[in-house]
Amino acid sequence: MRALDQSALSEADQGRLAELNVSPVTVLQIGEGNFLRGFFDWMVHESRERGFFKGSVAVTQPRPTGKPKIEALAGQDGLYTLVLRGLEDGESVERKEIVSVFSEAFDPYSDWTRMIKLAVSPDLRFVVSNTTEAGLTYRPEAFTEGAPILSFPGKVAYLLYLRYLKYEGAAQRGLIFLPCELLERNGDSLRDAVLRYANDWNYPHSFRTWVKKHNRFLNSLVDRIVTGYPDAEQAETWFSEWGYRDDMLCTAEPYHLWAIEAEQELDEELPFRKAGLNVLWVEDLRPYQQRKVRILNGAHTLMTPLGILHGVDHVRELMEHEKLGAFVRATVSDEIIPTLPYPENEMRAYADTVFERYLNPYIRHRLADIAMNSISKFKVRLIPSLAYYEERGEPVPAGLVQGLAGLLRYYRVRRSGEHYEGTTFEGQRYSVRDDARALETISSIWDKADRLSEPLSDTIARLLAEQSLWGRDLSSWPSLTDSVTAIMARWAEGEIQ
Ligand SMILES: NC(=O)c1ccc[n+]([C@@H]2O[C@H](COP(=O)([O-])OP(=O)(O)OC[C@H]3O[C@@H](n4cnc5c(N)ncnc54)[C@H](O)[C@@H]3O)[C@@H](O)[C@H]2O)c1
Ligand SMILES: O=P(O)(O)OC[C@@H](O)[C@@H](O)[C@H](O)[C@H](O)CO
Structure with a gap:
C-alpha cells in the first residue's frame, strides 16, 4: 500500500x-x-x-x-x-x-x-x-x-x-x-x-x-x-x-x-x-495549572509505575481494575484534592471529568508512553502534594507513599546495552525511558545495594536523598523512608496487592 x-x-x-x-x-x-x-x-x-x-x-x-x-x-x-x-x-x-x-x-x-x-x-x-x-x-x-x-x-x-x-x-x-x-x-x-x-x-x-x-x-x-x-x-x-x-x-x-x-x-x-x-x-493561570497538573497528570504519574509493575497496559484498563482503579480514585479524592487551595466541590467535579476522560472507550492511552521521564514528572506533578503534608508536620498519606514506592520499584533498573531495564512483579522485562543522568544515578544506587547486600531502608534513604532527582532531600522527611521501605519490603516478599 x-x-x-x-x-x-x-x-x-x-x-x-x-x-x-x-x-x-x-x-x-x-x-x-x-x-x-x-x-x-x-x-x-x-x-x-x-x-x-x-x-x-x-x-x-x-x-x-x-x-x-x-x-x-x-x-x-x-x-x-x-x-x-x-x-x-x-x-x-x-x-x-x-x-x-x-x-x-x-x-x-x-x-x-x-x-x-x-x-x-x-x-x-x-x-x-x-x-x-x-x-x-x-x-x-x-x-x-x-x-x-x-x-x-x-x-x-x-x-x-x-x-x-x-x-x-x-x-x-x-x-x-x-x-x-x-x-x-x-x-x-x-x-x-x-x-x-x-x-x-x-x-x-x-x-x-x-x-x-x-x-x-x-x-x-x-x-x-x-x-x-x-x-x-x-x-x-x-x-x-x-x-x-x-x-x-x-x-x-x-x-x-x-x-x-x-x-x-x-x-x-x-x-x-x-x-x-x-x-x-x-490573567492568572495558576488555578488552571494546579488543578490539571496535580489531578489529571498527577493521577497518571501515580498510576503508571504501579500499573506497569502489575502488568496493566492502558489507562482505561487500570481505571477498570478493581484494586488499582479504586486506589487512584481514593488517592486523588482523599489525598490530592485536599492539598489544593480551591473549592473542594469544584475540584471533585473536575476530577470526575478527568476519570471520565480516562475511561474514554475510543482511546487506548498506553502507560508505557506516560511512563517516559517519570522522575521529572513525579517531581512536578506529585511531590507538591506530598510536600503539603510534610510542611504541616503530618505524615505523607498512604496512597501517595504507595505511588512513590511504586516509582522507586519501577526504577529498580539495570543497564542492558543502550537501555535500562526493570522487571514487573511477575518478572516481565520493561525498558525505562528517562534522562540518562537520572537513570545512571538510580541504577548505580541499586547496583551498589545489590553488591553490598545493603539493608533496603539504607537504599531507599539514599534514593530519597538524591536532590538531583527530586530537587530536595526527601530522606529528611520524618517517617517517609520507613513507610516507603515497608511497602517495598512487602513487595520483595511477594505481597503485591
Ligand atoms: N500526550 C499528551 O497527552 C500530552 C498532553 C499535554 C502535554 N503533553 C506534553 O507532552 C510531553 C510528552 O510529549 P508527547 O506526548 O508528544 O510524547 P512524544 O514521545 O511523542 O514526544 C516527546 C518529545 O519530547 C522530546 N524529548 C523527550 N525528552 C527530552 C529531553 N530530555 N530533552 C529534549 N527533548 C526531549 C522528544 O524528542 C519529543 O520531541 C509531556 O511531557 C508534556 O509536556 C503531552
Ligand atoms: O504527556 P506527558 O508524557 O507529559 O504526560 C502523560 C499524561 O499525563 C499527559 O499526556 C496527559 O494526558 C495530558 O497532559 C492531558 O492534557
Whole structure:
C-alpha cells in the first residue's frame, strides 16, 4: 500500500498544500512528538482551514534521536493524519483529518545552518515547543562555534542572540515563545534558562535586556490527551479503509483546552479563538495549572509505575481494575484534592471529568508512553502534594507513599546495552525511558545495594536523598523512608496487592 503523501489529498487540498508551501514560515516548532501534532499543529490546521492563519510551520526535533520522525514527516510531504475519538456531549465522535501545516521538516543537528537561517528570518514570529519537563531545563553546556547546541533553551539563547545581532536589537524583531511543556510557569522557566545560557556565554547585557523586554515567553497550560500512534490492529484497519499508510498517524481525544496567560488582543496574531478553538486568554493561570497538573497528570504519574509493575497496559484498563482503579480514585479524592487551595466541590467535579476522560472507550492511552521521564514528572506533578503534608508536620498519606514506592520499584533498573531495564512483579522485562543522568544515578544506587547486600531502608534513604532527582532531600522527611521501605519490603516478599 502506498504511503501518505500529497497525492492522497483531494484536488482542493493539494491546492491548499501548494499554497502552504509558499507561505512564509512564521512558526518554528521544536518538537516532533505526538503532543504538538495532536494539539498545536491541529489548531494551526483548523485556523488555516477557516482562513485565519496565513503562515506555515517549520518543524525540527529537540534531540538528535528524534531524527527518524522528522525524516518520516519530510518523506510524507509534511503531512500526517490525526484521528480524534471520544465522547462529545454524550455522542461518540470519530473525526479524521490530514493535517497540513509543515512547510519544512528538518534535522537541526545535520543542518544547523538552516536552523540559523530560520531563526534570523524576518517572517518568524512564534516558537512553539514540547520537549517534556526533562527538556525544558538549564544544564551547563559548552559553546562551540559552528556546532549545533544540544539543549532546547541553549538553542533558543544562541539563536535569539543571532537574531538580536542581525536586527541590532530592534524591538519588533522579538519573538513570541509558546512552550507547551507541563511545568508551572513554563514561559518563565524558558526565559530564565535562556538568560542563564546568555550569562554563561558572555552575551552582552543589552542582549539580555532585549530578551526580557522585546520577546514574550508566554506561560500556558495545555490540556488534551494525545495518545499517538494507535495499536497495530487499529492502524491496519484504518490504512485499508483510507488506501494509504501513515507512519506519523496520531490519535487524540476531542477535548482540548489551552489557557494562555496573556491579553486577548493576541487573538489578532494567534487567531485560535476566532477559529472556534477552546483557547482562553487568562490573567492568572495558576488555578488552571494546579488543578490539571496535580489531578489529571498527577493521577497518571501515580498510576503508571504501579500499573506497569502489575502488568496493566492502558489507562482505561487500570481505571477498570478493581484494586488499582479504586486506589487512584481514593488517592486523588482523599489525598490530592485536599492539598489544593480551591473549592473542594469544584475540584471533585473536575476530577470526575478527568476519570471520565480516562475511561474514554475510543482511546487506548498506553502507560508505557506516560511512563517516559517519570522522575521529572513525579517531581512536578506529585511531590507538591506530598510536600503539603510534610510542611504541616503530618505524615505523607498512604496512597501517595504507595505511588512513590511504586516509582522507586519501577526504577529498580539495570543497564542492558543502550537501555535500562526493570522487571514487573511477575518478572516481565520493561525498558525505562528517562534522562540518562537520572537513570545512571538510580541504577548505580541499586547496583551498589545489590553488591553490598545493603539493608533496603539504607537504599531507599539514599534514593530519597538524591536532590538531583527530586530537587530536595526527601530522606529528611520524618517517617517517609520507613513507610516507603515497608511497602517495598512487602513487595520483595511477594505481597503485591
Ligand atoms: N500526550 C499528551 O497527552 C500530552 C498532553 C499535554 C502535554 N503533553 C506534553 O507532552 C510531553 C510528552 O510529549 P508527547 O506526548 O508528544 O510524547 P512524544 O514521545 O511523542 O514526544 C516527546 C518529545 O519530547 C522530546 N524529548 C523527550 N525528552 C527530552 C529531553 N530530555 N530533552 C529534549 N527533548 C526531549 C522528544 O524528542 C519529543 O520531541 C509531556 O511531557 C508534556 O509536556 C503531552
Ligand atoms: O504527556 P506527558 O508524557 O507529559 O504526560 C502523560 C499524561 O499525563 C499527559 O499526556 C496527559 O494526558 C495530558 O497532559 C492531558 O492534557
